[in-house]
Amino acid sequence: MSTDVTAKAPAPTPPGKGGSGAGGGLLQLVLDGMRRNMRQYGMLIALGLIVVLFAVWTEGDLLLPRNVSNLVLQNSYILILAIGMMLVIIAGHIDLSVGSLTAFVGSIAAVFMVNNDIAWPLAVVLCLAIGAAAGAAQGFFIAYLGIPSFIVTLAGMLVFRGATEIFLEGQTLGPFPEGLQKVANGFLPEVGPETNYHNLTLLLGLALIAFVVLQEVRDRKRQKEFALEVPPANLFVLKLVALSAAVLVVTLLLASYKGAPIVLLILGALVVGFGYVMRNAVIGRHIYAIGGNLPAAKLSGVKDKKVTFLVFLNMGMLAALAGLVFAARFNAASPKAGLNFELEAIAASFIGGASMSGGVGTVLGAIIGGLVLGVLNNGMNLVGIGTDYQQVIKGLVLLAAVGFDVWNKRRVGS
Amino acid sequence: MAGPVLEMRSIVKTFPGVKALSDVTLTVQQGEVHAICGENGAGKSTLMKVLSGVHPHGTYEGDILFEGDVCAFKDIRASEQQGIVIIHQELALVPYLSIAENIFLGNEHATRGFINWNDTLRHAAELLRRVGLDEHPETRVADIGVGKQQLVEIAKALSKKVKLLILDEPTAALNDEDSGKLLDLILDLKTQGITSIIISHKLNEIRRVADSVTIIRDGRSIETLDVSSEETTEDRIISGMVGRDLENRFPERTPHQPEEGVAPALEIRNWTVHHPIDQQRKVVDDVSIQVRRGEIVGIAGLMGAGRTELAMSVFGRTYGRHTGGTVLKDGKEIRTRTVPEAVAHGIAYVTEDRKHYGLNLIDNINRNISLSALDKVAKRGVVDEHDERQVSEGYRRSMNIKAPTVFEPVGKLSGGNQQKVVLSKWIFAGPDVLILDEPTRGIDVGAKYEIYTVIDRLAAEGKAVVFISSELPELLGMCDRIYTMAAGRLTGEFSRSEASQESLMRQMTKDKEVTR
Numbered sequence: 001m002s003t004d005v006t007a008k009a010p011a012p013t014p015p016g017k018g019g020s021g022a023g024g025g026l027l028q029l030v031l032d033g034m035r036r037n038m039r040q041y042g043m044l045i046a047l048g049l050i051v052v053l054f055a056v057w058t059e060g061d062l063l064l065p066r067n068v069s070n071l072v073l074q075n076s077y078i079l080i081l082a083i084g085m086m087l088v089i090i091a092g093h094i095d096l097s098v099g100s101l102t103a104f105v106g107s108i109a110a111v112f113m114v115n116n117d118i119a120w121p122l123a124v125v126l127c128l129a130i131g132a133a134a135g136a137a138q139g140f141f142i143a144y145l146g147i148p149s150f151i152v153t154l155a156g157m158l159v160f161r162g163a164t165e166i167f168l169e170g171q172t173l174g175p176f177p178e179g180l181q182k183v184a185n186g187f188l189p190e191v192g193p194e195t196n197y198h199n200l201t202l203l204l205g206l207a208l209i210a211f212v213v214l215q216e217v218r219d220r221k222r223q224k225e226f227a228l229e230v231p232p233a234n235l236f237v238l239k240l241v242a243l244s245a246a247v248l249v250v251t252l253l254l255a256s257y258k259g260a261p262i263v264l265l266i267l268g269a270l271v272v273g274f275g276y277v278m279r280n281a282v283i284g285r286h287i288y289a290i291g292g293n294l295p296a297a298k299l300s301g302v303k304d305k306k307v308t309f310l311v312f313l314n315m316g317m318l319a320a321l322a323g324l325v326f327a328a329r330f331n332a333a334s335p336k337a338g339l340n341f342e343l344e345a346i347a348a349s350f351i352g353g354a355s356m357s358g359g360v361g362t363v364l365g366a367i368i369g370g371l372v373l374g375v376l377n378n379g380m381n382l383v384g385i386g387t388d389y390q391q392v393i394k395g396l397v398l399l400a401a402v403g404f405d406v407w408n409k410r411r412v413g414s
Numbered sequence: 415m416a417g418p419v420l421e422m423r424s425i426v427k428t429f430p431g432v433k434a435l436s437d438v439t440l441t442v443q444q445g446e447v448h449a450i451c452g453e454n455g456a457g458k459s460t461l462m463k464v465l466s467g468v469h470p471h472g473t474y475e476g477d478i479l480f481e482g483d484v485c486a487f488k489d490i491r492a493s494e495q496q497g498i499v500i501i502h503q504e505l506a507l508v509p510y511l512s513i514a515e516n517i518f519l520g521n522e523h524a525t526r527g528f529i530n531w532n533d534t535l536r537h538a539a540e541l542l543r544r545v546g547l548d549e550h551p552e553t554r555v556a557d558i559g560v561g562k563q564q565l566v567e568i569a570k571a572l573s574k575k576v577k578l579l580i581l582d583e584p585t586a587a588l589n590d591e592d593s594g595k596l597l598d599l600i601l602d603l604k605t606q607g608i609t610s611i612i613i614s615h616k617l618n619e620i621r622r623v624a625d626s627v628t629i630i631r632d633g634r635s636i637e638t639l640d641v642s643s644e645e646t647t648e649d650r651i652i653s654g655m656v657g658r659d660l661e662n663r664f665p666e667r668t669p670h671q672p673e674e675g676v677a678p679a680l681e682i683r684n685w686t687v688h689h690p691i692d693q694q695r696k697v698v699d700d701v702s703i704q705v706r707r708g709e710i711v712g713i714a715g716l717m718g719a720g721r722t723e724l725a726m727s728v729f730g731r732t733y734g735r736h737t738g739g740t741v742l743k744d745g746k747e748i749r750t751r752t753v754p755e756a757v758a759h760g761i762a763y764v765t766e767d768r769k770h771y772g773l774n775l776i777d778n779i780n781r782n783i784s785l786s787a788l789d790k791v792a793k794r795g796v797v798d799e800h801d802e803r804q805v806s807e808g809y810r811r812s813m814n815i816k817a818p819t820v821f822e823p824v825g826k827l828s829g830g831n832q833q834k835v836v837l838s839k840w841i842f843a844g845p846d847v848l849i850l851d852e853p854t855r856g857i858d859v860g861a862k863y864e865i866y867t868v869i870d871r872l873a874a875e876g877k878a879v880v881f882i883s884s885e886l887p888e889l890l891g892m893c894d895r896i897y898t899m900a901a902g903r904l905t906g907e908f909s910r911s912e913a914s915q916e917s918l919m920r921q922m923t924k925d926k927e928v929t930r
Contacts, residue, residue: 282797296771
């Protein structure tokens with residue numbers, strides 16, 4: 001079915017037609033487009049360079065299918081947190097409690113499943129609800145009582161870390177039920193005939209490409225219908241080819257190992273879902289508005305308190321999800337779990353284009369920022385750089401990324 | 415006159431992609447007050463930044479001669495050492511430091527890095543006397559009004575041994591009384607031998623204090639006029655600024671005929687509001703007003719009269735503590751306790767402070783326009799970006815918002831265009847009643863006319879418009895009826911034919927003196 005769709009997809013814009021435009025103008029157009037979105041492209045290019053650097057340095061080990069798969073699993077919980085953190089930062093706040101909350105929910109999960117034998121799907125739902133409640137509690141203090149988020153979540157950071165230790169009595173608790181482990185560590189099941197690749201992953205990848213291409217083509221058609229300006233055809237085709245190629249490469253890498261990790265699918269769904277909400281949903285717009293100019297948003301009828309509350313509730317739920325994934329991956333809840341996760345998530349958001357003063361940033365940016373850190377971690381581990389130097393390097397990368405942003409803004413602004 | 419103190423010759427300043435100044439020549443005589451006039455974006459502020467070293471020597475072409483010497487300022491400090499001090503539109507004071515600390519900020523009376531407080535306070539008190547500010551030097555700047563803060567800025571300039579004082583729209587945020595005091599001070603400084611350059615939109619001020627006026631248009635100096643000459647009328651200056659004869663400053667308007675037996679679109683009865691912090695103080699005291707469909711009703715008042723406070727407390731209780739009064743829409747009592755409630759009842763409030771309360775400056779035109787009525791372009795909580803863009807493109811054309819696309823950040827637009835975006839935003843919300851608070855503040859003459867036309871059109875479409883303004887000619891030119899307020903109370907109501915600047919001003923100042 002999916003092959004059928006991919007065959008059709010490029011048809012509406014034959015590449016021959018698109019390419020027949022001004023040959024030299026294409027590069028110009030690409031550069032113009034990049035200049036306009038310097039931040040996002042800049043980080044994307046930086047990510048590409050870091051990947052190439054470590055691929056060469058590790059003599060290709062970085063891009064071994066096994067390692068790519070590992071990279072996704074290793075970073076999944078930080079990426080999940082980064083999505084939520086990006087929303088918090090866009091709204092003009094900060095959340096320091098997510099690392100502790102991650103550990104806290106992990107410990108509760110262990111108490112539920114290990115000590116009390118509660119069925120794991122039920123336990124997962126309960127844990128997410130507890131995370132949401134913890135986030136909501138902090139959100140209540142921030143939104144309705146007007147206590148600065150820095151203070152409230154700093155308190156939360158201490159409270160949840162302490163509560164974790166109380167729950168676990170300083171011990172490590174495990175193992176988790178097999179079902180949950182499979183979700184956190186497992187891969188998609190295999191179907192169909194024996195090929196050298198993981199069939200279902202391949203199919204999913206192709207379906208994703210088809211979906212993206214179709215969506216873009218439909219979008220363009222609608223824009224034309226409304227007589228709105230669209231980017232030139234050759235640039236459009238180039239964008240589609242680049243997008244498809246990127247998806248294809250990752251799909252092939254994953255498919256030649258054990259297939260797509262289930263966590264990757266969860267993460268993908270979160271990125272698409274939150275990306276859509278932030279871009280197209282009314283509440284997403286309201287989050288940008290309150291972060292960009294709170295008094296103006298209030299006077300425009302935005303329910304700022306409710307929006308802030310929901311942003312923190314959401315952060316709590318995502319922290320719970322990250323806590324479950326983390327605990328299940330290591331098959332134990334530990335009092336030291338999630339240490340410094342909040343700082344990684346905050347760094348990922350800022351590397352990915354968030355602004356201290358709020359109102360700016362994208363979900364995709366948070367992912368790119370998280371991947372920059374993730375690839376750095378993974379690559380440095382592979383070449384044997386110690387964790388001491390790793391921290392120094394990551395710190396400098398954060399400084400450089402934001403420094404570039406500040407410099408770029410000043411350049412454009414003056 | 416003792417010859418020119420300052421000459422700027424053929425100044426050209428380009429920014430990437432824009433030529434901000436293409437050929438400006440300015441000659442300021444020793445000891446005069448020289449006004450600079452021009453539409454927003456004409457290049458006045460850029461010119462002053464070139465002069466004061468904000469744009470350092472080498473980033474512009476042309477020569478600056480101060481007291482006969484060619485100057486090459488590399489930063490503001492360098493120009494201040496020569497005695498050129500600029501006071502920006504946005505005051506550069508630190509709110510939580512005292513007046514004295516602010517005056518000597520960066521220029522402290524200190525020995526080996528330790529501040530000598532006695533010297534500081536004594537010298538500050540002396541400077542405050544010179545500018546006629548009756549405040550203790552240790553008072554926090556946050557605790558005094560904008561008018562007094564302006565005086566602190568001038569005291570700060572005096573402390574730097576200023577010879578040439580540049581004031582960028584010094585009265586923009588001041589009420590008439592404070593403006594008057596400030597202008598007197600400028601004249602007083604003139605007698606002490608300090609030359610001033612004053613950038614202003616207010617032509618009556620220019621007539622009052624300036625000796626000559628240079629008009630700048632599209633980055634060029636057009637002409638320098640002698641203000642004392644009979645030919646230099648306000649209309650003459652305006653036509654120089656806009657490059658055309660401005661026959662009418664206001665659109666032709668057919669006065670509204672009140673319909674019999676129809677309830678007013680908006681009626682406010684016995685509205686009382688207390689100050690949010692100082693609970694004893696009544697900021698709005700028992701005010702009742704009404705406005706009908708198709709009518710433009712003005713509210714005149716000096717600063718502190720309670721006009722904005724009245725509007726904002728009606729619009730979703732966004733100001734103060736409301737203690738009494740009711741709002742009626744089309745004769746029925748309504749609740750407007752929150753902004754969404756007020757909007758749902760068809761009330762829109764366009765703020766006087768668009769940068770802080772009206773716009774998300776880092777976001778684009780498109781999203782600013784749609785923000786207050788996102789539901790109109792959304793289905794089940796999801797915004798249809800195509801619909802949204804069509805809407806904003808429509809307003810960009812119909813309101814003549816000058817921007818290449820609707821994806822331009824509003825922070826980059828000029829004041830006039832920003833105001834058009836705020837207006838578009840609220841027109842899109844589809845209100846029956848629009849409360850416009852100083853809709854033409856800080857925007858140039860050409861854009862003002864466009865805004866007036868829009869307001870006129872809204873009234874013609876049957877909307878009720880409440881027009882709050884500090885500029886009396888504007889109220890007289892636009893309104894069917896005008897209320898006056900003073901110290902939180904309603905002090906008068908005038909029909910279009912009864913109202914004159916003098917009669918309004920009398921009511922605007924009346925109650926204030928009684929309560930004192």
